Amino acid sequence: MPGNQDTIVALATPQGTSAIALIRASGPDTSGLAEALGSSPALPRMARRADYRSQAGEPIDTVIATWFKGPHSYTGEDVLEIACHGNPFIAHKILEDLLARGCRSAEPGEFTQRAFLNGKLDLTQAEAVMDLIHASSDRALAAANAQLHGGLAQRIEALIGSILDLLARIEAYIDFPEEDLPPEDRDKAQRSLLSIKLDINSLRSTERYRTLLNNGFKVIIAGPPNAGKSSLLNRLVGRERALVSSEPGTTRDFIEERLIIAGHKVRIFDTAGVRESKSTLESLGIDKTLEVIEGADVVLLVVDAADPDLSALPKSLTDKLTTDRVIVVMNKCDLPTAAIPRPIPYPATTVVHLSALFGQGTDNLISALSARLNQLGDHGTDGVAVNARHAEALNLAARALESAEAWLGPDTHRIELVASDLRASLSELSKICGDADNERMLDRLFATFCIGK
Numbered sequence: 001m002p003g004n005q006d007t008i009v010a011l012a013t014p015q016g017t018s019a020i021a022l023i024r025a026s027g028p029d030t031s032g033l034a035e036a037l038g039s040s041p042a043l044p045r046m047a048r049r050a051d052y053r054s055q056a057g058e059p060i061d062t063v064i065a066t067w068f069k070g071p072h073s074y075t076g077e078d079v080l081e082i083a084c085h086g087n088p089f090i091a092h093k094i095l096e097d098l099l100a101r102g103c104r105s106a107e108p109g110e111f112t113q114r115a116f117l118n119g120k121l122d123l124t125q126a127e128a129v130m131d132l133i134h135a136s137s138d139r140a141l142a143a144a145n146a147q148l149h150g151g152l153a154q155r156i157e158a159l160i161g162s163i164l165d166l167l168a169r170i171e172a173y174i175d176f177p178e179e180d181l182p183p184e185d186r187d188k189a190q191r192s193l194l195s196i197k198l199d200i201n202s203l204r205s206t207e208r209y210r211t212l213l214n215n216g217f218k219v220i221i222a223g224p225p226n227a228g229k230s231s232l233l234n235r236l237v238g239r240e241r242a243l244v245s246s247e248p249g250t251t252r253d254f255i256e257e258r259l260i261i262a263g264h265k266v267r268i269f270d271t272a273g274v275r276e277s278k279s280t281l282e283s284l285g286i287d288k289t290l291e292v293i294e295g296a297d298v299v300l301l302v303v304d305a306a307d308p309d310l311s312a313l314p315k316s317l318t319d320k321l322t323t324d325r326v327i328v329v330m331n332k333c334d335l336p337t338a339a340i341p342r343p344i345p346y347p348a349t350t351v352v353h354l355s356a357l358f359g360q361g362t363d364n365l366i367s368a369l370s371a372r373l374n375q376l377g378d379h380g381t382d383g384v385a386v387n388a389r390h391a392e393a394l395n396l397a398a399r400a401l402e403s404a405e406a407w408l409g410p411d412t413h414r415i416e417l418v419a420s421d422l423r424a425s426l427s428e429l430s431k432i433c434g435d436a437d438n439e440r441m442l443d444r445l446f447a448t449f450c451i452g453k
Contacts, residue, residue, distance in 0.1 A: 007033075008106035008114075009098045011091055012452035018086030023094055024452060025103055026073070026111055030080035033101065034067040037082075044069040052084065054097045061090045075111050076118030109449025113442065116434070123434040123445075124152045127387065130449055138263030139377060140213040146383040153433050155203055155384060159196060159397075160429050166192045167422045173415055186408055189418075193405045197398055203386060204394040209377055210385035212297070216258060216265035217373055220293050223302035224313060225272075228331040231356035232302055233257065233270040254292055262370035264377060293320045298327060298372050300365075305330035305338035305353065323349055327368055331356050389445070393428045400425035 007027030013020070025033060034042035037050040047066045053059050064083040073079040084090050099105065107113075109130075116126045128147035135141040146152075166189060173185075221229045237257045255270040271289035293299060299321060303313075327350045332338055334355040344351060350368045354361025386394065404421035407414045 006104045008110055009103040010106035010452040017088060020083050021086040021091040023082040025080045025098060026075045026077050026114060029102055030078040034065060034080050037065050042067040052094060055100060060093050061085055075114040076120045077114060106451060108451050109446030109453060112449055112453055113446040122153050137260055137265035143213055143383050143385045151384045156429055156432050159199055160426060162196050163422055163426055167419060170415060170419045190405060190408055193401055197401050200394050200398045204391050206385040207391040210387055213385060216267040217297045218295055219266050219268045219298045220296040221270045221300045221302060222289060222293060227302045227304045228356045229302045230270050235356045235359060235362055254288060262373050264373045290316055297376060298325055300327050300329050302329045302331050304332050306332050306335040327352060334358055334360060390432050393431045397425040397428040
């Protein structure tokens with residue numbers, strides 16, 4: 001772990017030409033650097049216009065400099081932020097000069113690492129900073145902000161408090177061994193353990209939602225050839241993304257686009273029409289369609305509402321369709337024959353009638369899809385979603401509680417082992433918010449951050 005006595009510096013804005021670039025420095029030398037930019041003393045949290053000159057007196061740029069006195073700063077140390085013109089050459093010259101004055105180039109994530117080590121953030125909040133930077137949808141942004149403002153930490157602290165309460169009651173009997181744990185207290189302890197385990201499992205289950213937030217929900221447009229799948233993709237993305245032809249089997253490979261629907265990031269795939277085919281190339285496209293459907297969160301099953309034979313779908317496709325993830329899209333409802341009532345032989349709780357060609361009914365499809373995405377992403381009002389590191393610690397904590405529950409049984413009543421397992425569970429939960437003893441873990445975690453953050 002880098003030494004905190006160094007003054008570190010880095011460009012905090014992306015490389016490239018822009019209106020403004022921001023250079024950030026943190027450490028004990030920033031006060032002197034701030035004074036060197038002007039003849040008057042640097043006042044904390046006061047932006048000042050200054051002419052930046054190199055050590056040799058060479059003018060480099062007119063800048064805005066702001067000095068933050070620790071602990072009232074992002075890192076908890078003295079921090080200097082210099083806003084210069086966004087010419088990469090100018091930013092490089094200023095960085096070069098700051099290094100010559102004794103600063104050191106910051107490692108990736110070192111500013112946030114110092115904020116954590118100085119108690120400005122717990123570990124979950126530090127991770128949320130990177131989530132906030134990379135959020136690409138409203139829901140991902142909301143989840144990152146919930147974690148940054150302590151949502152996950154509060155859930156973990158509540159779990160720790162419940163376990164501590166139980167541990168205190170258990171250890172009271174250890175301190176007075178002549179008093180065995182009576183059956184009614186044992187039942188109460190088991191109920192407490194069950195409640196805590198349910199809370200842990202509920203929190204652990206949000207890991208999949210976090211993956212969906214980061215990678216996007218996978219929505220597949222599937223169905224028979226010439227049903228209007230490509231027209232539907234074009235309608236949803238608002239441009240001619242896929243070629244549309246009256247000739248069946250035009251799409252031979254899948255096309256992927258990304259959208260924001262109901263605040264969720266969505267990866268939407270237009271796939272080859274599924275039918276029995278003797279064409280080698282078309283068969284390869286059909287195989288690829290069946291493959292991508294495997295991991296779909298939602299399948300938009302597009303069929304021709306004017307086709308009298310709605311059941312003409314091969315078994316290879318219908319076998320992969322389940323009611324909970326299929327929305328049947330009855331396309332071409334603008335055609336007169338589409339008005340003839342027909343039973344729908346596909347598994348689905350939602351059926352939408354539309355015309356992809358003219359846009360009629362598209363709003364109904366968006367509403368149905370939004371409802372399904374919201375259902376998949378429903379994890380309570382706090383919006384918390386755990387990552388793989390959190391999930392691993394929660395899993396180990398749950399295992400320790402299961403072991404404690406087993407020792408509480410009437411045939412294996414070992415009160416001291418119950419207490420030991422409860423302490424093991426507490427140890428795992430404490431790692432989520434900030435067990436700073438594992439230096440290698442911290443270095444790996446912050447190494448995933450960008451330089452300057």
